[in-house]
Amino acid sequence: MSIAPQLFVNGIIAASLYALVALGFNLIYGVSRFFNMAHGVLCAVGGYTVLFLAKQSGLPVWISVIVAILFSGLLGYLLDRLVYYPLRKRKASSLVMLVASLGAFTVIQAFIAILFTSQFQTLSQSSSIQPTYHLFGGIMTQVQLVALSAAIVLFIFTWCLLKYTKLGIFIRATSDDEQVAKIVGVNTDRLLSFVFFLGSAIAGTAGILVGYDTGIEPTMGMQLLLKGVIAAIVGGVGHIGGGMLGSLLLGLAENFGIWKISGEWKDAIAFGLLILFLLFRPGGIVGGKVK
C-alpha cells in the first residue's frame, strides 16, 4: 500500500490547523503591525473553556463551543483595550509591544496551568473511536474534517468581509496607512479592537479543534503559534490568502518531508522552510516585495 495519499491527507489536516492560527495572526498583524505572541495562548483559552463548560460543567457541546469562541475573542479584545491600546497611545515601539504580548502570553498560560493543572487532557467525552472518512485515498476523522471545513469557511468569510463590506474596507485602509485612515475619519482604535476580537476568536476555534483532535495542555499555544507564524511568513505576512497557501505548503512539506527519513525531523523541516523563505523570498509566496 502506498502511503502517499495518507501523507497528503495528514498534510491537509495539519495545514487546516496552521491556517486557522495564521488567519487570525495575519488579520491582527495587518492592522496592528506587531508580532502578537499572545495570539498563541488564546488557542489554549478556547480549548480550556470548552473543557470547563462541556466536560466539567456538563453543558451541551455546541453551546460550550460557541461560548468558548466568543470568550477567546473577548479576551483578545480585552488584551487590546487594557494592554496594547495604552501602549499604542504612548507610541511604544513594536519591540515593546512584542515583549508586552509575551508577558500576556506567559501570564495567561500560567493562569490556565494553575486552574486546570498542566496535565494533558482530552476534550472528547465519548469513549468510542471517532467515525472516519476516506478522502483522496487517505483516512480522516470527523474532527479533522470539521477542522478542514472550518479553515475553508472562515477563510472565505474573512476574505468576503475584507473585500465587500464597509468594515472590511476600513480594515484594509488602516492596514495600508493608519494615519491616512484616521484623517479620512476611520476610528482606528475601535477598528483594531474589533480585529483583535475577530482574530482571537479564530485562534480559539483552532484551539478547540486541536483539543477534540488530539488534546490540550497549557503549553499548546507556543507550538501552534510558531507553526501558524511560519505559515504566515512563508505565505506573505499580513496577507490572509498567503497565509492559507503558506499553511498548505508547510503542512505538506512537513508530512512528505519525513516520508523517507525519520519522524523527528518534522520541526527541522518546518523551520528550515522558514529560513529558506526569509533568505530567498522574504515577502512570502504572494508578497514578492518586502514592505
Next chain:
Amino acid sequence: MEEEKSKRSRSLTAGVIVVIILLGLGYAWNSRKVTAPSNKNTAKTPSQKVVIGWVGPLSGDAASYGESLKRAIELARKDMPNANIEVVYEDAGCDTKLVVNAVNKLLTADKVSAIIADLCASPMPLIPLVGQKQVVLMTSIVTIQEYSGASEYAFRVIPSDARQGKVLAELIKARGYTSLGILYSDEEYGRGLQASITENFKKLDGNIVASEAMPLESTDARTQLAKIKSANPDALFVVGLPSGAAAAMKQARALGMAVSFFGPEAFKGQEIIDSAKEAAEGLTITSAVTGGADFETKHKAAYGQESGPYAAQGYDAYTALARAIGTGAATGIEIRDALRTLEFNGLTGHIKFDDKGDIVGDYNIYQIRNGKFELVN
C-alpha cells in the same frame, strides 16, 4: 623621555608581581578546595549518625509517586529501627535543575553517605556529583539503561530497561506476533527501550518492520503511524509519555490499524485509560513486581491507603542501605563495598547487585480490559 620610560618599566614590574601573587593565592585556594572533601570521608566512625538523603517529586504532577515512596521508606524504617540512621527528604519536582540543587544541598549541608534518587527527571547529571563526593546513589524507579554501571557508586533495586526490553520481546513473541512496529519518544528512555526490544526481538527471529520516533511532548503521531501502517506489523510497541501514547493509540485506531498494542511500565496508571479510552483496550504492559499481600496489609494498617506503584521498590531500596549500614558501614565507600556483597530476600524478590549495580528482577504483565489494568501474567 628617559624618566617616562623607567616609570613605565617600574609599573610593568609591579603589575607582574601583582599577577604572580594573585595566581599564587588562586592556586592555594583551589588546592584547599580539592583536599577538603577527602578529609570528611575518612574521619567518620561507625558510632556517628549516618545520613541518607532522599530526592524526588513531592510536589507537581508526579507528587503521588514521591509521596508513596516516602511512605514506603518510613514503613521500612519502622520495620528495621536503627537509631544511627537519619533520613532527609528533599522535593525536586520533575525538574533536573532542582534535582541537582537538592542533591548539592544533601551532599554539602547534610553530609549524606547515600542518596536515594527517585526521579522523574534524568539521574545522569548526578553521576559525577556522587562520584566526586564518594557517596552511594540508590534508586527504586530509574530504569534507563545508561544508569547501569554509570558509576561505581550507582545501584538500583528495579531492573534495567535492558531487562524489560528482553521480557517484552519474549512476551510479544510468545503471543504469536512475528512482525513488530515501534513508535518511541525521542529521548533516553524511549531510545533505550527501542534499542533493547529491537535487539531482543531480532534474537528471537522476530522482524522489526518499522521504527519511528516522535518528540517526547508531541501528541501528533499521524505521519509516523502512516509509515508504520504501510509496513503492516502484527503488533505495535509504543513508548513515551502516557499522553503521547494515548494520542498515538487513538490515531492508530482512526487510521484503521488493527494491531495489538504493547507498552512499558510507565503507562501503568489511570491517565492512559482516561485519555485513550476505547483505543487503549487490549494494551499489554510489563511492570516491575509489586510488594505482595503482606506488604499491602501492613501499608494499609499504617497509612489507611493502598501503596502506590514502586512502593515495594522504595521499601527494598531503604532496606538494602540499612542492611549495609547495619554491617558497620558509615561512609559512602564503606556502604558501596557492603552493598557489593549484600544478598537478601526483599519484597520484590531476591536482591543481589551485579558489578553494574543492577538486580535481575521480575515483571508482572498487565492488560487493559474493560477500562482497567488486569494482571494476566
